[in-house]
Amino acid sequence: MREVGWPAAIPVVDRNSIVPIYQQIYEDLRESILAGTLPETTRLPPERVLAERLGVNRSTVVHAYRALVSDGLVEQRVGSGSRVARAIGHPPRTADVPWWITLPPWQVGAFPQVLGELAATFHGERISFVQGVPPVEPSPLEELARSFARVAGDPDYVLSYGDSEGHAPLREAIAARMRARSCNVDARDVLVLTGSTQGITLVAQSLAEPEDEIIVEQPTYPGALQIFAIARLRAIPVAVDHGGIRVDHVEEILRTRRPRFIYTMPSLHNPTGVTMNADRRQRLVTLAGRARVPIVEDDPYGALAKTQTPPLVALAPKSVIYLSTFSKTIAPSLRLGWLTAPRTIYERLLLRKQSYDMATSLYVQAGVCDYLARDYDAHVVRLRGELTARHALARATIARAWPKTMRLTPSAGGFYLWITAPRDLRARALLDAAEREGATFLFGEAFFATSGGDHNLRLAITPVTHEQLVSGIERIGRAMAALSGR
Numbered sequence: 001m002r003e004v005g006w007p008a009a010i011p012v013v014d015r016n017s018i019v020p021i022y023q024q025i026y027e028d029l030r031e032s033i034l035a036g037t038l039p040e041t042t043r044l045p046p047e048r049v050l051a052e053r054l055g056v057n058r059s060t061v062v063h064a065y066r067a068l069v070s071d072g073l074v075e076q077r078v079g080s081g082s083r084v085a086r087a088i089g090h091p092p093r094t095a096d097v098p099w100w101i102t103l104p105p106w107q108v109g110a111f112p113q114v115l116g117e118l119a120a121t122f123h124g125e126r127i128s129f130v131q132g133v134p135p136v137e138p139s140p141l142e143e144l145a146r147s148f149a150r151v152a153g154d155p156d157y158v159l160s161y162g163d164s165e166g167h168a169p170l171r172e173a174i175a176a177r178m179r180a181r182s183c184n185v186d187a188r189d190v191l192v193l194t195g196s197t198q199g200i201t202l203v204a205q206s207l208a209e210p211e212d213e214i215i216v217e218q219p220t221y222p223g224a225l226q227i228f229a230i231a232r233l234r235a236i237p238v239a240v241d242h243g244g245i246r247v248d249h250v251e252e253i254l255r256t257r258r259p260r261f262i263y264t265m266p267s268l269h270n271p272t273g274v275t276m277n278a279d280r281r282q283r284l285v286t287l288a289g290r291a292r293v294p295i296v297e298d299d300p301y302g303a304l305a306k307t308q309t310p311p312l313v314a315l316a317p318k319s320v321i322y323l324s325t326f327s328k329t330i331a332p333s334l335r336l337g338w339l340t341a342p343r344t345i346y347e348r349l350l351l352r353k354q355s356y357d358m359a360t361s362l363y364v365q366a367g368v369c370d371y372l373a374r375d376y377d378a379h380v381v382r383l384r385g386e387l388t389a390r391h392a393l394a395r396a397t398i399a400r401a402w403p404k405t406m407r408l409t410p411s412a413g414g415f416y417l418w419i420t421a422p423r424d425l426r427a428r429a430l431l432d433a434a435e436r437e438g439a440t441f442l443f444g445e446a447f448f449a450t451s452g453g454d455h456n457l458r459l460a461i462t463p464v465t466h467e468q469l470v471s472g473i474e475r476i477g478r479a480m481a482a483l484s485g486r
Contacts, residue, residue, distance in 0.1 A: 013054055019234060020450035021056055022063035029064065033073050033084055044074065044082040060451035127472035129441040129459040132270065132415045133332055135390070136465070138382040140330050140375070147370035151363065162362030164354050166192025166338070170369040174338050177372075181302075182310040184317050189340045191350060194360045196300055196325035196337030200224050200263075202349050202356075203296050203321055203339075204231040208260035215253060215262040217245050219418075219447030219456070221270050221298065224263060228449075233260070235449035240269060242410055244276025247283045254291040261294045261321075266312055268301035271447050271458040272418040273411025275309060285316040295320045300328045300337075301414050304384055318342050321349075326368060328415070329380055334364055387413055390461045390469065397470050401477035403484070417459040425483060427457045433479035439472040 011028035051058040068074035171190040178185040210232035218237035266276035313320040325337035427443040444456025
């Protein structure tokens with residue numbers, strides 16, 4: 001590759017390896033950079049050139065380069081491509097070297113900016129289909145405010161630390177609700193979290209070590225992928241179809257591999273909206289139990305399903321760690337979730353949580369506990385109805401305003417629509433065109449542990465008004481028309 005000043009050997013990829021190809025490219029280049037084989041300021045091959053030479057998708061090389069950028073080993077600038085960064089490695093700690101230069105490299109995933117976008121509330125004048133948050137209406141605010149006012153009557157209590165395990169009445173209420181969903185759960189099995197994302201982190205760091213393999217769905221929640229990347233876990237992706245995770249693929253993997261855990265979102269899956277059918281649920285827990293591999297069940301949307309399906313933990317309470325949250329049914333600003341875990345690992349998870357935050361806000365826990373007892377169930381019923389109406393409105397608008405070549409994944413409801421574009425339309429190009437029209441969404445690649453998703457997009461249909469929902473979909477339709485007319 002002399003045309004780009006390439007002094008090193010071309011990375012070697014093993015297509016039979018369980019390690020994703022982008023990870024192989026990343027590790028090969030990282031080793032060359034740290035060894036000095038690729039000196040500082042060396043220009044790397046353009047993504048398309050290297051992809052053609054290796055016989056892989058360009059997005060695979062994009063993922064590898066972005067991981068190197070995240071590590072601080074590569075710099076990317078418009079017009080000059082990708083170059084090995086200056087001052088890489090671990091220089092000696094002298095007075096002439098800033099302390100941050102000596103920090104070890106770390107990896108935060110292929111799309112480190114996505115979680116920031118998911119949390120951002122300002123998108124300028126654009127209609128944003130990015131955030132997975134409950135709609136403004138029906139609002140729980142009035143009743144929730146009354147609940148917080150009631151518990152504030154005892155400030156000496158609610159303003160203290162509280163137990164690390166969580167507010168005892170709230171743990172009792174959560175356990176009772178899970179028992180109503182056929183789960184054999186006691187209050188002592190419940191650990192209250194500062195958001196269920198904290199639970200994913202606890203599990204990733206407590207059940208596995210760096211370089212361990214785990215099974216993840218593909219596509220899946222980008223926040224989980226980022227957590228797993230930071231923990232340096234190797235994700236083995238398994239496809240999701242209309243019935244949920246392909247359990248037959250899981251079975252094939254378990255014949256030769258022993259991953260640390262299986263991460264799955266069986267109810268109203270993010271981003272596809274599908275719900276795993278009963279046969280696959282039973283088969284998955286049976287396979288995992290036989291292989292002695294725990295399942296991490298992420299269930300933030302299960303309470304919003306029109307038809308309630310028992311969680312996986314109901315089928316295998318001794319081998320499933322269950323995660324859920326009030327962020328999707330009440331409000332994400334509460335930062336209140338929970339997990340249930342077998343007693344054999346509960347203490348391990350509890351001790352790690354204590355090292356993070358001692359205890360989740362007792363005031364928030366007490367307020368939500370009061371709200372659960374009074375107004376929560378009626379609110380969830382109204383919320384399910386609103387989501388049904390939004391799905392109908394969004395799908396009708398898409399049918400009218402988008403080309404028939406755009407394929408919507410059939411879903412059971414929830415916050416999202418997952419769309420597949422034809423092969424001649426890439427989601428990144430569509431996103432650029434849509435933002436010029438005044439609408440934005442999340443491109444599909446962020447939901448994939450390995451290469452893929454470049455023809456997918458996710459629309460969150462909840463953070464906008466009904467009028468904005470229609471207008472935003474129409475704007476994306478105009479972007480599609482502009483791209484097809486080029």
